[in-house]
Amino acid sequence: MNKKQVVTRFPPSPTGTLHIGGARTALFNWLFALHHNGKFVLRIEDTDRARSSKEAIDSIIESMKWLGLDWDEGPYFQSQRAEIYNEFIERLLSSKKAYYCNCSPDELERKRIEAKERGLKPKYDGKCRELGLGKSPDAVIRLKSPLSGTTRFKDLVKGVISIENEQLDDLILQRSDGSVTYHMAVVTDDIKSGITHVIRGDDHINNTPRQILIYNALGEPIPQYAHLPMILGPDKSPLSKRHGATSVLAYKEMGFLPHALVNSLARLGWAYGDQEKFTVQELIELFSLDHVGKSSGIFNMEKLLDLNAKYIREADDGNLAELLIPFLTNLGCSNLSREKVKGALRTLKARSKTLLEMAQGALFFFKEIDYEKQADERFLIPEVLEILKDLLLDLKGAPSFAQEQLENIFSIFLERHQIKLGKVAQPLRVALTGKTVSPGIFEIMEVMGQEMVIKRLSNAISHIKSKKGP
């Protein structure tokens, strides 16, 4: 039992919001760490100062918190770790594993184009490799990588991957302005944090051998790698903004429960037999890299909606009310009573796929209604006037508005008029909600309460009367 503690990390670069793909990578790292009782580190890769922003950092952190992906260490900021990187660069320089190169960007660009034209691989030709150049203002530092041999690693999801070293060139570790490049920063940080498992998108597969070469040059142990297949948009191209909602926070605004997103993300690329729904606890217990698939997948919004609907149905009314109130407020409701919100949401739980949809469906409980044109024309007609008037009388006399009570009143009422419920239900529904579609009328009447029901029914009656003309 003296195996090293598992340490994973999630290293977003703050050039935008956290999107679905990043969130899944974070989730898998988080699950893997928790499954192994390990640690999960958050690191912000903000070395590209021009493209990084504070807003992006904030929104990434907000997204992580909303999803419930908490970290044990960090966030570290690469922009604040120059000293550490320089120390590692120094190590490479003094062991002759790295060297200065003063080839100008223009020169390199020219050679690249030339090589391409001749059908060769456009890689650095190693011009300065053996020159023993010293530090100079416009010199970069390059890794002296092996010219032959094979670099191979066992990927925990893809299997053995190998590449000939001659395919790789001497990559730049430090730029001429003294800042360190991505590969160097990543490797240094991962070593410093004691990362044991690097779980990331498979767009990094080609980066892995380069990074392994840096580990080797440093004489440091190589972590285990697991490359996750990418998430695609519906057109099978890599997920991007033009596919609509990709940012995690957008899903929050659309009224998704964080757990629904988590569950859905977990199932994208990972499976546990036929099981579709998992609690967080189950995910942690069952998650394993060898059940992660190798092929990329399309994010399925329909399935997310279905899962979200299921979780809404199962949710505790009190919690759901808390989540729903902000949506109602956004839609212009104020002075919301928690109890009434709970009542309203009970009527809508089975028919809402998102919190937003639920809030929209609940508006008639909290705001004045307008009759939808079609509904008005079809159901608030003179033919039902007498029936509604009589119904109003019965409702005024109701001792209580509990559902069973209402059902009793109605069955007597229907009996008396020798009609079916269908006959009054729709006109009444329109009178109470303005629409032809709503939760069951007994349910909504109970939640609305006698006063509101009587008021709306009376309004509808005068509305019908006004149609008959003066």
Added chain:
RNA sequence: GGUCCCAUCGUCUAGCGGUCUAGGACGCCGGCCUCUCACGCCGGUAACACGGGUUCGAGUCCCGUUGGGACUACCA
């Protein structure tokens, strides 16, 4: 172009050589329930990319073809 990765219903996937006339979920289509819409329940639709091997036996292993994708920067 070069290198690397990938390939089961429309989509997410199960499958780790025989139990697969390929299972589940979402979607879609019927039906039941019913005060509308949902929920729920019942039923249906639909896939192993192609071609060669290996094997008594291949969705499962190997090779190739085709098709996707990634990388190929003093971006990350």
